[in-house]
Amino acid sequence: MNSFAESILMGGYAFYVWTAYGIxxxxxxxxxxxxxxxxxxxxxxLALKQKRTRQ
Amino acid sequence: MSFVxxxxxxxxxxxxxxxxxxxxxxxLLPWLTVIFILLLGYGLYAGLYLAPTDYQxxxxxxxxxxxxxxxxxxxxxxxxxxxxxxxxxxxxIKLADIMVICSAPxxxxxxxxxxxxxxLWGKPMWGTWWVWDARLTSELILLFLYLGIISLYGAIEDKxxxxxxxxxxxxxxVVNIPIIHYSVEWWNTLxxxxxxxxxxxxxxxxxxxxxxxxxxxxxxxxxxxxxxxxAKVELLKREQNSQWVKTMxxxxx
Amino acid sequence: xxPARRNRLLLILLMIAGVATAASFALKAFxxxxxxxxxxxxxxxxxxxxxxxxxLGGMVxxxxxxxxxxxxxxxxxxxxxxxxxxxxxxxxxxDLFREGQGIVANGRLNxxxxxxxxxxxxxxxxxxxxxxxxDSLKNPEEQP
Numbered sequence: 001m002n003s004f005a006e007s008i009l010m011g012g013y014a015f016y017v018w019t020a021y022g023i024x025x026x027x028x029x030x031x032x033x034x035x036x037x038x039x040x041x042x043x044x045x046l047a048l049k050q051k052r053t054r055q
Numbered sequence: 056m057s058f059v060x061x062x063x064x065x066x067x068x069x070x071x072x073x074x075x076x077x078x079x080x081x082x083l084l085p086w087l088t089v090i091f092i093l094l095l096g097y098g099l100y101a102g103l104y105l106a107p108t109d110y111q112x113x114x115x116x117x118x119x120x121x122x123x124x125x126x127x128x129x130x131x132x133x134x135x136x137x138x139x140x141x142x143x144x145x146x147x148i149k150l151a152d153i154m155v156i157c158s159a160p161x162x163x164x165x166x167x168x169x170x171x172x173x174x175l176w177g178k179p180m181w182g183t184w185w186v187w188d189a190r191l192t193s194e195l196i197l198l199f200l201y202l203g204i205i206s207l208y209g210a211i212e213d214k215x216x217x218x219x220x221x222x223x224x225x226x227x228x229v230v231n232i233p234i235i236h237y238s239v240e241w242w243n244t245l246x247x248x249x250x251x252x253x254x255x256x257x258x259x260x261x262x263x264x265x266x267x268x269x270x271x272x273x274x275x276x277x278x279x280x281x282x283x284x285x286a287k288v289e290l291l292k293r294e295q296n297s298q299w300v301k302t303m304x305x306x307x308x
Numbered sequence: 309x310x311p312a313r314r315n316r317l318l319l320i321l322l323m324i325a326g327v328a329t330a331a332s333f334a335l336k337a338f339x340x341x342x343x344x345x346x347x348x349x350x351x352x353x354x355x356x357x358x359x360x361x362x363x364l365g366g367m368v369x370x371x372x373x374x375x376x377x378x379x380x381x382x383x384x385x386x387x388x389x390x391x392x393x394x395x396x397x398x399x400x401x402x403d404l405f406r407e408g409q410g411i412v413a414n415g416r417l418n419x420x421x422x423x424x425x426x427x428x429x430x431x432x433x434x435x436x437x438x439x440x441x442x443d444s445l446k447n448p449e450e451q452p
Binding site: 004007010011012013016017019020021023024027028030031032035036038039042043046047050 | 103104108113114115117118121122125160161164167168171172175176178179277280281284285287288291292295300301304305
């Protein structure tokens, strides 16, 4: 096992390893956040529409 | 005449009923999220810190812990999507159609991640970002299949015929899946052969294998969460005029 | 199963079978082109395109790496454990380039049967283990 600082440096491959993890993280996060935002917005629109039809 | 026993068929019909599915999803999601975060946390800690350095590739091999699970998921999601497509075509189940179109962006994301992380691994190890060998090319075709499905669905106005068209495209694309898997055995490729699924025994040290498997399971949970989140939106959009959505809205406001 | 559903199921199965057959014929036809590289045996048997560029794959023979002019030019021998081909390359080698390593070189043969490469890629194997384990596994008789 190696020290924490050595782990960050990735034996000289830090750029490749951390870029790979970074891109993966961002792409996966977008897939989780986007549907939640879309649902909230859609429900808001739907509620407005319903209120209008009731009046 | 039916091949499926009545209680099982009843269970599936209940599951496939939109309000029941929506309700169940809401109950499941917190649990799935907790399990996913625990698995991901341990997988990353073990893969990036605990696992030993490789004898040949040094620390660059640690890309394996996103690259390989993402590549597995890209194939797995395609099979799930095509199966849902077949179910939707044969039994005309609304929920199956929704699963098809909600799977496509997640599958495309995993394919993209597999390609990009593979490229970032290939540059220091092979000496090149990209080669046109059979494995890399067939995986790129998979990305185009996913993107084709997404754009075909968007291009057809009527969502019921869009679902049918997309399901057929997904089923046709299934031939690419065995090609991707066996490409490294059928042809000379720069990409190396399989490590974990080798028949005799995996040629990876146990301390390196465990984080890989943990990450693979974590990605499976991620897939479930992302798919259910996307399915909820699609379900609401398609069912916006039905009674259960109206009742749910009134009870919330 | 209702007849309509059974018909749809059969139609789908037929469609997949048809596409699979077409794909397998197409792959058979393009089999040669899908091979990313030629082996050293294929080079010695003259099965490679003459005068044209192609890729050559093989293991770097132990002790064969030399730099004749002490410059950037590297000369080494590739083998598939049957036949050997000498390769000359000028440029930067990938990190994994070493004796006993599988590599793929892109270039063409000259008149003396030497492969002049303008690109060298390392092909790593599917084994992953810590260095200590690799050392204990090393068997001197297994070398090419």
